[in-house]
Amino acid sequence: MVATPSSSGPVRADVRVGRRRPTKGDRREQAILEGAYELLRDTPLRTVSIDDLAKRAGLSRSSFYFYFQSKWQVLFAMLGPVAEDVFTASRLIFERPVEMTPQEAMERSAAEVVAVWDRHGHILREVGDAVGAEPELRAQWDSILGQFIEAAAAAIERDRATGVAVSGPPARALAAALMWMGERNLGLMSLRSENAIHPEDIAETMATVWLRSVFGVGTRAQSKTGTAV
Template structure:
């Protein structure tokens, strides 16, 4: 399984990567807080991660999740109150992967040019989003109907926005970035632009940007909006 092979830790709260980075909300929302080594809970999460590749969560039953994990229905409820809480639990490490991929947006090294930083971040975010696309697709589908998940997702995106706004303000202060709308407003527009377009990619929407074009497109929008420049190839 991809999740198991990559050693995804579904119990971890995502840690701050720098003194100014986000601290994500704890997403462990099951009935209990098992130890990291609890193999049965891990079996539920790993099984769900794979099952959701081909089946939307709304079509998955508790019995499906329990059977996939080799457990009884009652054993499932020992760990989670609902199938939606399984999705909540998978969101933490996915968010961590996306933030790590975005690191050069938030904390660009002093010796790295904006084009290189944004292009690399865009490429890495697209790759991570594509890898976890089936989970993020389900989050996008569920936020309208699950208030707890909607609140959590908006909180996560809000912290991405704050981190990007701080980076824009730092670059404007040093003359690297151009002037424009308030930094937070611009960061929000850019982050929601990325979230919506990557979400369409995950849903395989006919309106999605072609996979081979999405990283360059996102990088171009960021660079022109924040720095007033194009990509290195332009």
């Protein structure tokens, strides 16, 4: 099932407002998206044809073109809701409650982001494969990552102002380095690369890098065993 829009996160330009009942066209468009979401679990988009996508949705080839001009536009449409799920999972990084420690917030967010990324990994894998050749998709991905970076930078600046975070590189530069680090490592996980961090270690590893870079502390487990620097 394609992820549904969450109540927070990056704004999508294609969200329909109002409470009207779905039309036949809406249902057909959703059938294309849901069919593609399932098809891409086992089949790379570059080997999928328009006929494959139309057949999966129970539509003709001409009907497919009424909703999407290319298979890459289908991927474009799926990316927004997936990114919203990742943003929601990252919420504690950006808006940590006052009563929550950085360790608890970062550990929970890292675990949730890894879980969401693993669930949608086949879509994010295809995005990573396509961004180099599809300018529209690359621009969308850059915009999404930019929103994550800006939210993280604002959080770092707030925590530095209150003395919770340690000093370091400019907040946006640090946020960009951390976000792209996470994106690359999670992407390798989705690709099942031999060089990927082991799935059992990736959440702790990402949380550790964030905590030591931003707050100068390790995870709660590392603090208990005396391994934090």
